[in-house]
Amino acid sequence: MSSTIKDIFGKNLRQYGIMLALVVIVLIFAVATQGKLIMPDNVWSLIQQNAYVLILALGMLMVIIAGHIDLSVGSGVAFIGAIVGWMMYTWHTNWVLAVLAGIAVGLLVGVWQGFWVAFVRIPAFVVTLASMLLFRGLAQVIAGRTMAGFPQDFNKIANGSLPNWFGFIANPLAGLFPKGSPFGAELDLVTVLIGVIAVVGMVITGWRSRVRQIQHNLPVESMGLTIGRWVGVGLAILVITYILSMNLIGGTPILLVLVGALILIYAFVTTRTVFGRHVYAVGGNRMAALLSGVNTARVDFMIFVNMGFLTAVAAIVTTSRAGAAVAAAGQSFELDAIAACFIGGTAVTGGIGRVSGAMIGALIMGVLNQGLSILTVDTNWQMAIKGLILLLAVTWDLVSKRRSRLA
Amino acid sequence: MSDDYILQMRGITKEFPGVKALSDVNIAVRRGEIYAICGENGAGKSTLMEVLSGVHPHGSYSGEIIFDGELCTFRSIRDSEAKGIVIIHQELALSPFLSIGENIFIGNERAKFGVIDWRETNAQAAALLARVGLTEHPQTIVADIGVGKQQLVEIAKALAKHVKLLILDEPTAALNDDDSENLLQLIRGLKAEGITSIIISHKLAEIEAIADTTIVIRDGHTISSLDMHGGDDVSQARIIHDMVGRPLEHRFPEHNPTIGEEVFRVEDWTVFHPIDTERKVVDGVNLNVRRGEIVGLAGLMGAGRTEFAMSVFGHSYGSRISGQAYKAGQPVALTTVDQAMDNGIVYATEDRKRYGLNLIQSVKENITSAGLPKLAHVGVIETEAEGSVAEGYRRELNIKTPTIEVPVGKLSGGNQQKVVLAKWIYTDPDLLILDEPTRGIDVGAKYEIYTIIDALADAGKGVLMISSELPELLGVCDRIYTLAEGRITGCVSRSQATQESLMQLMTMEKGSGDTL
Numbered sequence: 025m026s027s028t029i030k031d032i033f034g035k036n037l038r039q040y041g042i043m044l045a046l047v048v049i050v051l052i053f054a055v056a057t058q059g060k061l062i063m064p065d066n067v068w069s070l071i072q073q074n075a076y077v078l079i080l081a082l083g084m085l086m087v088i089i090a091g092h093i094d095l096s097v098g099s100g101v102a103f104i105g106a107i108v109g110w111m112m113y114t115w116h117t118n119w120v121l122a123v124l125a126g127i128a129v130g131l132l133v134g135v136w137q138g139f140w141v142a143f144v145r146i147p148a149f150v151v152t153l154a155s156m157l158l159f160r161g162l163a164q165v166i167a168g169r170t171m172a173g174f175p176q177d178f179n180k181i182a183n184g185s186l187p188n189w190f191g192f193i194a195n196p197l198a199g200l201f202p203k204g205s206p207f208g209a210e211l212d213l214v215t216v217l218i219g220v221i222a223v224v225g226m227v228i229t230g231w232r233s234r235v236r237q238i239q240h241n242l243p244v245e246s247m248g249l250t251i252g253r254w255v256g257v258g259l260a261i262l263v264i265t266y267i268l269s270m271n272l273i274g275g276t277p278i279l280l281v282l283v284g285a286l287i288l289i290y291a292f293v294t295t296r297t298v299f300g301r302h303v304y305a306v307g308g309n310r311m312a313a314l315l316s317g318v319n320t321a322r323v324d325f326m327i328f329v330n331m332g333f334l335t336a337v338a339a340i341v342t343t344s345r346a347g348a349a350v351a352a353a354g355q356s357f358e359l360d361a362i363a364a365c366f367i368g369g370t371a372v373t374g375g376i377g378r379v380s381g382a383m384i385g386a387l388i389m390g391v392l393n394q395g396l397s398i399l400t401v402d403t404n405w406q407m408a409i410k411g412l413i414l415l416l417a418v419t420w421d422l423v424s425k426r427r428s429r430l431a
Numbered sequence: 432m433s434d435d436y437i438l439q440m441r442g443i444t445k446e447f448p449g450v451k452a453l454s455d456v457n458i459a460v461r462r463g464e465i466y467a468i469c470g471e472n473g474a475g476k477s478t479l480m481e482v483l484s485g486v487h488p489h490g491s492y493s494g495e496i497i498f499d500g501e502l503c504t505f506r507s508i509r510d511s512e513a514k515g516i517v518i519i520h521q522e523l524a525l526s527p528f529l530s531i532g533e534n535i536f537i538g539n540e541r542a543k544f545g546v547i548d549w550r551e552t553n554a555q556a557a558a559l560l561a562r563v564g565l566t567e568h569p570q571t572i573v574a575d576i577g578v579g580k581q582q583l584v585e586i587a588k589a590l591a592k593h594v595k596l597l598i599l600d601e602p603t604a605a606l607n608d609d610d611s612e613n614l615l616q617l618i619r620g621l622k623a624e625g626i627t628s629i630i631i632s633h634k635l636a637e638i639e640a641i642a643d644t645t646i647v648i649r650d651g652h653t654i655s656s657l658d659m660h661g662g663d664d665v666s667q668a669r670i671i672h673d674m675v676g677r678p679l680e681h682r683f684p685e686h687n688p689t690i691g692e693e694v695f696r697v698e699d700w701t702v703f704h705p706i707d708t709e710r711k712v713v714d715g716v717n718l719n720v721r722r723g724e725i726v727g728l729a730g731l732m733g734a735g736r737t738e739f740a741m742s743v744f745g746h747s748y749g750s751r752i753s754g755q756a757y758k759a760g761q762p763v764a765l766t767t768v769d770q771a772m773d774n775g776i777v778y779a780t781e782d783r784k785r786y787g788l789n790l791i792q793s794v795k796e797n798i799t800s801a802g803l804p805k806l807a808h809v810g811v812i813e814t815e816a817e818g819s820v821a822e823g824y825r826r827e828l829n830i831k832t833p834t835i836e837v838p839v840g841k842l843s844g845g846n847q848q849k850v851v852l853a854k855w856i857y858t859d860p861d862l863l864i865l866d867e868p869t870r871g872i873d874v875g876a877k878y879e880i881y882t883i884i885d886a887l888a889d890a891g892k893g894v895l896m897i898s899s900e901l902p903e904l905l906g907v908c909d910r911i912y913t914l915a916e917g918r919i920t921g922c923v924s925r926s927q928a929t930q931e932s933l934m935q936l937m938t939m940e941k942g943s944g945d946t947l
Contacts, residue, residue: 233814242818243834296814298807305800308789315747315786316801316854317772375791 042369042384043256049388053395060398061391064206067267068277072182072345074390075279076101076338076354078383080361081368082290083334085382086327088365089294091307091374092141092148094328096133096155097335097361101354103159104129104339106167109349112178113171119178127336133159134332135325142324156358164351172348182345185274186214186281197266211266212275219265222284223258230254279341286337291379303327308375363410364389367417388413436497437462437596437627438483443494445482452478453492454651460596460644465622466629467642470674471934472732472899475651476631480598484518485511499595515595519585521604525573532556532569535588559587563617578707579610586617597621598629603637604733607710615641633731635667635938647673668931671938675901675930682878683906686885690909691722693760694893695776695862700754702735702742702917708750713739714917716754720862720893725884727908728897729933735917736897737781740864744778745771758861772801775861779851781870781897783844787851790840794832795821797839797850802857824853828883845876852883862893869903881907901930913937 053061060066080097087094108126111117117125133155140151190213201208230250237244268276294300302323305313314320338357343349368385370377389410396406438460445453453475460466470476482492485505496503498514505511508518525534532552541551556569563583567576573584582602589597599618603611618628618641632638638645639659647654647670654673657665702713713735720726730736741748743756745768756765758774765771771778780786788797798821799806806817821835828849832842839850848868855863865884869877884907888894898904904911911928913921913936921936 236815237818240815240819240822242815242822243836296812298803298810298812301796301800301803301812304792304796305789308791309785311786312789313800315744315768315778315780317768318800319769371791375789 042367042381042388046384046388046391049391049395053391053398057395057398061395062267064267064270066394066398067264070390070394071277071280071283074386074393075182075283075341076357077360077364077386077389078283079286079334079338079341080357081364081382081386082286082379083331084358084361085290085365085368085370085377085379086294086300086303087148087331088362088370088372089307089374089377090303090324090327091310092324092327093362094137094148094152094331095358096137096152096159097331097338098354098357098359099156099159099163100130100133100332100335101339101342101357102163102167102351104133104336105343105353106163106171106349106351108340108343109171109174110166112174113349119175122178123181123340126340127333130332130334130336130339131329132332133335134329137332138325138328141328142321148328160351163353167349167351170348170350174344174347179344179347180278181282182279182341183347184278186218186276186278188212188275189214190217195270206270209270211269213269215265215269215275218276218281219261219269222261222265226257226261227254282337282341286334287379287383294379299323299326304375307371360386360389363414366414366421369421372418372422385417435462436460437499439497440479440483441495441497443479443482443492443496445478445487445492452651453482456494456648456651456653458646458653458656460627460629462627463622463625464627464643465618465641466627467638467645468629468631468648469633469635469638469645469670470648471901474648474674476648477600478651479648480518480600480629480631483511484508484516484598512592515593516598517589517592517594517596518598519582519589519600519602521601523578523581523585525581525584525588527574528572530570530572531560531565531567531576531584531587534573534584535559535569535591537588539591555591556587559590560584562590563587564613577610579606579613582606582610582614583617586621594626596627596629598631600631601633601733602630603632603634605710611637633733633938634940635670636940638670639665639667645670649674649676667938668935671931671934675934682874683903684878684882684885686888686907688725688888688909689723691891693719694722694758695720695895696757696760697743698755698757700739700743700756701752702738702749703751705748705750712749712917713742716914716917716919718895718912718919718922720895722861722891722893723888724910725888725894725896725908727904727911728895728914729901729904729911729937730897730914731937732899734914734937736914737866738917739914740778740866740895740897741780743771744768744776744864747778772858772860775859776864777801777855777858777860777862778864779855779866779868781867783847783851784840788839788847791838793836794825794830794839794842794850795835798824798835798853798857801854802859805857820857821853824849824857828853829879843876845872845879848872848876848880849883852880856887860892862895863887864895864897866897867899868896869898869900877903901933904928904933905930913939915939 050061084094084097104126107129108122111122111125112119137151137155140146141148192210193213193216195208195211198208234244234250294303302313302318305316305318306320306323310320342353346353364386365377365382366372366385367388368381368383370382392410392413393406396409436459440456440458443453443456456479468476481487483496485507488506489504498516503514526537535556536552541548541555553569560567560569563586565580565583565587567580573581586597602614606614615637621628630642642659645657645659645665647657657669659665696719698717700713700716701711704710704712716739728736738748742752743765746752746766747768756763758776763774765774765776784790789800795818799817803812806813806820818835824830825832825835830849830853831846839847842850868884869880872880884894884896896904896908905925905928908925910922910924911933912919913933915937920939923932
């Protein structure tokens with residue numbers, strides 16, 4: 025890599041590399057599936073089927089940055105899902121209450137893990153390995169028999185879209201597609217607005233922070249790079265908006281709004297809050313953090329409480345999508361979340377990682393899942409392929425780091 | 432006296448990037464005698480022994496080593512051990528959860544076709560243990576015996592390798608008086624068996640008692656080789672003179688202190704070892720620091736300087752800590768780092784990389800890591816203010832870095848140290864404890880660090896500076912405490928102190944004189 029390219033992309037080189045990898049994988053599968061991958065219904069189900077990875081990876085990211093691991097999130101999803109399902113199925117609890125109860129249970133799960141890791145100082149690997157068995161067992165006890173038949177509104181969380189409040193607008197690109205192609209259909213105005221607001225919001229907040237940095241005489245990223253990123257990310261958002269807004273499938277998935285909000289919140293928490301900074305400090309050098317006045321035990325504890333919260337969110341989404349509480353739910357979710365983080369450049373040794381990276385990692389996993397499924401690749405082979413890609417990603421990360429240290 | 436030399440090291444020169452650790456060192460060791468090597472911390476003693484034992488392979492140094500009449504070109508420790516040179520480090524190299532027998536033959540197993548012969552192992556181990564005066568069963572786990580006995584196991588391990596030249600690095604530093612005496616007795620016994628020993632030690636009384644010849648090293652040079660029995664009439668004062676007798680240069684900024692009220696005081700501060708909770712590491716220390724004053728804390732390796740400082744800084748080291756600390760005359764509790772920081776007491780560690788910095792985080796994030804609450808509003812960091820703070824320190828302390836976003840691990844040692852100082856200065860402390868603030872830093876950067884320290888004192892802060900370099904303490908500090916074996920053995924003002932007087936106080940052993 026020449027030094028000029030390094031200067032332009034700076035420390036985010038790795039980040040752009042992984043983004044590029046996502047684009048390449050999307051293109052490969054788009055071609056291999058003869059465009060099926062980017063058909064509206066497939067994009068829809070990609071979001072629906074992989075939301076849990078995105079949600080769990082947000083929590084797992086912070087767990088891994090702090091130098092821990094959580095093997096129990098899959099079992100946690102089954103356990104919390106079973107409780108939520110049980111409440112609605114057996115007691116006919118109002119679904120909102122059931123969801124809130126699920127969140128509360130999630131927080132308690134986090135308190136349980138955090139207690140052992142932070143205060144008894146048992147390695148997280150052991151604590152969460154034990155919890156993996158514990159919660160899977162409890163899920164079997166509660167949901168030994170599959171429970172289904174939940175309120176419509178509950179099932180909509182993962183299966184519904186935002187209502188078509190503002191009607192449809194004519195498709196400006198309709199002329200580009202042959203008559204009858206789904207790509208020429210009318211567009212849901214709500215979805216279009218959300219997409220446009222997202223792009224405009226990104227540019228405005230980015231511009232404002234740039235202006236403030238200049239006011240404070242701080243170094244800023246080159247204008248070309250900033251604009252380049254805006255164009256790239258903006259185009260991606262608009263393409264997805266376009267695909268989702270076609271009236272065939274009903275507009276913006278509620279799930280997408282939920283996941284989007286979580287991503288924004290966690291991007292903020294990791295980069296802008298004292299807590300987020302402390303997570304990096306603890307993972308980068310625990311002793312130095314301790315000797316700088318960071319309450320490392322509290323940081324560890326809060327990380328697991330947060331993971332418990334997101335496990336509950338994932339449990340609700342998973343249960344809603346299936347419309348049933350199943351003891352076997354959430355199988356190997358922890359591995360998907362961990363893989364997403366590592367593919368996204370999170371350091372195995374802790375201290376390094378970004379929300380954007382983990383999200384791209386999760387999307388890579390999602391596109392692989394979806395693409396391979398469309399190609400009707402056997403699920404066992406899918407697993408094998410994902411495993412190899414994980415190994416490849418981490419190897420590349422470590423080797424490039426080693427090389428940069430030698431340089 | 433025979434001239435049968437078992438070891439001759441001629442013209443040994445060893446350079447590390449930027450530092451000449453050894454410069455034309457010559458030593459000659461007569462067979463069957465006990466040699467002592469002394470010198471200040473960092474004089475080059477350990478490097479010399481590492482050259483001898485092959486830790487620094489042949490070719491990475493210049494000069495020649497002649498052992499047992501042969502020119503030696505060791506490439507690793509295995510090579511030197513094969514010839515019969517065994518080094519026992521201060522940090523014992525035993526595997527704590529293996530048995531004594533397993534440890535004695537580790538890497539040298541009694542085995543046939545890769546299968547360990549336990550009967551042979553234990554029988555031979557028992558015989559070796561008897562030679563070093565241990566009655567423990569060879570199957571005893573090493574972690575279950577005391578440090579003194581572990582030291583003897585190390586020697587048994589050396590005997591198993593048919594040692595001819597035994598090198599002991601600070602063998603009695605972690606031992607109590609009985610164990611020390613026992614060990615010295617054993618070394619005399621080995622001498623009677625014809626084994627040559629080299630002991631690296633700070634304890635001058637001990638050296639007087641056991642050594643036949645004392646070699647003094649200073650700044651990488653051999654200064655003297657003193658015959659302890661002959662006509663030289665070697666006194667401790669002579670050894671001290673040779674250890675420290677270098678000319679003082681003017682490499683310190685001019686500084687006229689304005690000394691104010693007392694800012695910090697500890698009374699009867701006592702700390703025990705965190706694991707070996709019977710061992711006193713800091714013993715009834717009394718000291719104070721006033722505003723605007725730079726106070727030095729001198730002591731040799733193992734005197735308990737860092738242990739004292741870390742125990743003050745939120746009980747970050749040790750167990751059973753007792754004594755009282757006062758901040759501006761008021762008693763304060765210092766049981767957590769937070770409490771210490773709230774009381775304006777901060778500690779910059781001697782080991783920047785392990786305890787002071789997060790090397791993979793940026794310069795900016797390291798600078799603000801301790802004072803982050805000052806930059807946050809309801810838990811949200813004010814990003815631009817943070818950048819301004821970091822930029823401000825980069826300019827003020829002249830931290831050489833392309834930008835403040837660079838990981839701090841990419842900076843040179845001197846600049847890393849400035850980041851550590853910036854981090855603590857930003858918390859606006861009243862007392863800064865600086866542990867070896869110039870270790871591993873080149874001369875130019877050292878001068879800059881001294882200037883920063885002077886400026887801190889002029890801003891009305893108290894500074895407690897720990898250093899192994901006596902000239903540095905004499906050049907920077909207004910007053911210097913000496914620490915030996917965990918006790919304060921003296922407090923001298925800059926005008927009265929000399930390197931010799933400090934070294935005398937630093938080597939004062941328990942019961943060897945009145946303490947202050």
